[in-house]
Amino acid sequence: MSINRTSLIQIWTVLYLAAALVLSGCAKKEEPKVPFKIGGIFAITGPASFLGEPERNSMELLAEQINEKGGINGHAIDLVIYDTEGDATKAVLNATKLIEKDNVLAIVGPSRSGTTLAVVPIVEKAQVPLLSCAASVKITTPVKKWVFKTPQTDVMAVAKIYEYMKAQGIKTIAILTVGNAFGDSGRQQLIQQAPDYGFQVVADERFGPKDTDMTPQLTKIRSLRPGAIVCWGTNPGPAVVAKNMRQLGIRIPLYQSHGVASKKFIELAGEAANGIVLPTGKISVTKNLPDSDPQKATLMKYITDYEAKYNSAVSGFGGYAWDGLQILAQALEKAGNDRAKIRDEIEKLTNYVGVSGIFRFSPQDHNGLTKEEAFVMVKIANGDWQVIQ
Amino acid sequence: MNRVLRYKSFQVGSFGLLLALVPLLVTNRYYLTVMVFIGIHTLLVVGLNLLMGYAGQISLGHAAFFGLGAYTSGILTTTYHVSPWPAMVAAVVLTVTVALLVGIPALKLTGYYLAMATLGFGIIIHICFKELVWLTGGPSGLVGIPTLGIGKIMLDEPKAYYCLVWVATTAAIALSLNIVDSRVGRALRAIHDSESAAGASGISTSRLKIWVFAVSAVYASVAGSLYAHFITFISPSSFDFMFSVKLVTMVVVGGMASIWGAVFGAATLTVLPEVLTTFHDYDIVLFGLILMVVMIFMPQGLTRGALDIWDKYRFQRQRSLLVNR
């Protein structure tokens, strides 16, 4: 018994010594530079997980790629990612934790408009650059010093749809929006911009994010005979709307938002998806883009890499975080380990070709996208996207 | 009586002292922010515990009172430029009015029917927060709520806010301890045990129930105002049905009919999800699992559960001492 114990101790001592030697040897060989610590806060679980999960995945994928290439000027990227569950209180806690405890250089996220607005005061006070992945125009208008965002705004999306609808000779519209921040922000834009295009909004209906039946709203809308229905929401609600319209035999043209611009929507709505028109980032129609399109190469690479690593279909949402980290990486290359300089470099960035568009930041514009470049109009036919020229 | 009073002031005093030590030792803003949320939750849970633990009346709509406090403070200070402190008083007045309007018919119900009525009330208020866009900002929320200040000192640092929140919470705890040990408190416990017996011994049960309902609404309203001025942005999803359930869970996990249990429950269930974030996607499963296990093995809540285990341990040690002798 006692022999056993001593020999065990000896073995352990030898092992420890060996380990210490190996470790110290490594440390001496090459001194790795301090990694750049970047934070991410996404709604990875909860009602907005369809945003948060691809965002987290994309960010991890890109960080891995950057580190494989030897990092940024020799500094590896060290990601710290937290889950907001789409909840404002959680988001505030996460942001504080990233800034005060993990001491990150910059933050990508949050995924939702509400959570972003909740953390804005914190990053403004702590002076940490934030690259939000949320849609609402309120995030960057008015411009806040430390806050940027990568997705297209709902202002652009509504303008893009309305332009197309006007060309179709539509005069009256019914809007059907989901009762969360995305739907609400879209609804405000739809109502606000309607007079600019000469549209009359004859119905303004709402549905809950977890509602399972929209036939009452659609029945009411049908009785008002609008020229078109615009539905603003994220899955699964809009898919139910499309199905319910088939079920009721309503033949009014249906327009959807970029919130459903993923293969998932077509899968959910099935047959009922055909004929729906919506604006989408170029990512959904990458293979149909002409080779001359400046974004095509970026998009192809992102899609192949993502689908190879995660074995699931890519959506435009992950691209928001991808763009966020790319922009940060470019800024980090020039600015190094300094939050204020990183912010300045982001603001100076005017030629980043990303997934969601070509970004041209300026002190007046912390989103940097235009609606012409950020969106294409597509029609769903035979379960696939068709670009409308 | 005097001894009880002295014991109580000793409890509250040492609790206050302990809290006063925290900002001296902890300087990290993250931990202080967590402590602020614990304070706000404690305020809510202490109030709800008066209603549930002492009066035996369940409320599944407490998030509504919390939300009414937050939204009244938020709307008055942003849209109407009222200064925060009067706005907070207005919030309390409004919340109590609503509590009375709902409480007077609702508290005639018992058991699950009362639970359902408060649940329905909570959902109606939540929908109002969402749909009255012109007033509340709708699902996008209300931005730009000012932080609180005393005189010219702005309490915009977590440390300052920590002090404010915990002064309020400690005061609420002290008040609740007094209520619990007063004539009213004994009457409440009588209602808890048997409403008819309490009524027969001359207690005005319906008036007392409404009174305690209003008191817990006041606590929730103040907590709501403090929350709104701390995070400066509010949206309806913070005041939904799930939050009401979370509050009830805090009461039960801490231990019903125990003011200190409420503190414990609020702290545990605020910190637990933060600790579980290290498990990423598994955290929700683990949270459910921990909740079930705690309730199965400590059905009286953590405080009573811990005391039971301590008693058992002491008993066993005494027995083993006896046997050894």
Place this chain on the structure above:
Amino acid sequence: MAGLRIVLADALDDQRRTASAMDLGTQIVQYLISGITIGAIYAVIALGFTIIYNATEVINFAQGEFVMLGGMAVIALDGSGYLPLALCFVLGVLAVTVVGILLERLTIRPVKVANPITLIIITVGASIFLRGGAMMLWGKDSLALRPFTGAQPIHMGGATLVPQSLWVLGVTLVVMTGLQVFYKHTITGKAMRACAFNRRAASLMGISVNRMVLVSFALSAAIGAAAGIVIVPITLCGYDVGTMLGLKGFCAAVLGGLGSSPGSILGGFLLGVLEALGAGLISSGFKDAIAFFVLLLVLFVRPSGLLGPREIKRI
């Protein structure tokens, strides 16, 4: 010019108004169809609540999760592509029944001091656990299931109905009559009724109350799963749909009167119809508020629900 435009718009409005007055009847028929379909599901979920309540006096907050699990399980089984849908249905119901049995065995049975509020929080924990488990197993996206038979809507006057709605009503009818037969004509069913009336008396008569509680969880899980499966082709299904459905089912059970099966059914259909009419005729944003407002009014007038037993004060 502007004046002319206003006159034109008014004329358009008038036309629209007459049009809507003309088909208001059809509209209401359509609202009723929607309301009855979703109401049938609420009714079955409410029955699930009632079964467990009668055996244990506990409200099982994981009831909605049974519905979700049923839906998700069948989508997964059907997606594998080997099995006919009917078999998937049966397997789905069986799987969820097993979950119900495990839930009772592992979480309700071990609690020694059976305080209802403690048991309720346990079911809350169980619902969070099951939701999280479903999320890890099947992911976070919503999933779709093909309709049992055809998707071509059936026209009834101006209103339309999908064949799946008939399936929903059919399955609801089968569940309801099945339960009646079970309660009235089997020994176990009779024993469960005895437990519902008076547990101690039942146990003195030699009925194993523990076994009845187990049966109630199994039964309640099974019919919840059936409801979930039959509604999925219409509504889609995701890991997080259970909470809302459970809430509505609880609401229906209380509206009808806790513990009363006919009450649950009435409450379910009433809630469904109220929601649909509220959304169509008053305001879609406030539709849930309207339904809950009516519920509050009913409770204030009849404190134990529509068909609930009159309160007996025990001293």
